[in-house]
Amino acid sequence: MSEIVFQDRREAGRVLGELVASLPDLKDAVVLGLVRGGMPVAFEVARACGLPLDIQVVRKLGVPGQEELAMGAIASGGGVVLNEQIVRSWHVSEKKLGHVIEHERQEMDRREALYRQGRPAVEIAGRPVVLVDDGLATGASMRAAIRAVSGRAGRVIVAVPVGAKSTCDELAHEVDRVVCVLVPETLDAVSLFYREFGATTDEEVLELMEAGSGLGIRD
Secondary structure (H helix, E strand, C coil): CCCCCCHHHHHHHHHHHHHHCCCCCCCCEEEEEECHHHHHHHHHHHHHCCCCEEEEEEEEEEEECEEEEEEEECCCEEEEEEEEHHHHHCCCHHHHHHHHHHHHHHHHHHHHHHHHHCCCCCCCCEEEEEECCCCCCCCCCHHHHHHHCCEECCEEEEEEECCCHHHHHHHCCCCEEEEECCCCCCCCCCCHHHHHCCCHHHHHHHHHHHHHHHHHEEE
């Protein structure tokens, strides 16, 4: 276990926010928190940088019958990432894969409507986008988020409090910059770097969205 441990996601966001705020050319940037766990971190990053805050909904694609085993991820905006090795080794047919993707897409759309409460998405076209999560292990969710914003965003920056070195190195070739406070050689679980790592609730996401609007960090 690391000797450096964050108290919770909000503290991790404050530490990360200092690093992100030191980056150049962030004037028109937008901070997107990966829902749900990345949202408390993203709120603090957005506040530290004085930037608008919005959500990026991501859903894990679980192997049928072994849902805890991720075979990929999807993100609102169209990003899809698959672990082809797991898909092949578990003999997931194209039909079953399609069913899983459609099910998770429906849940993703439901959550996005719930969190937005009628608010329009912050416009990202041509603007730097800072994608924030509470940590990077395999990076599947972050890759889906990257694909969802690539092609629209002016630049893509990944920012996390902790990330496995191999994952951070790989993502560095896919985005313009990776900002990570802690980069351990091995990362068994993101939760090991937090004293408090309970699940972020829908209510918390809604409160953070409202607080973000109240602080004037939304467009």
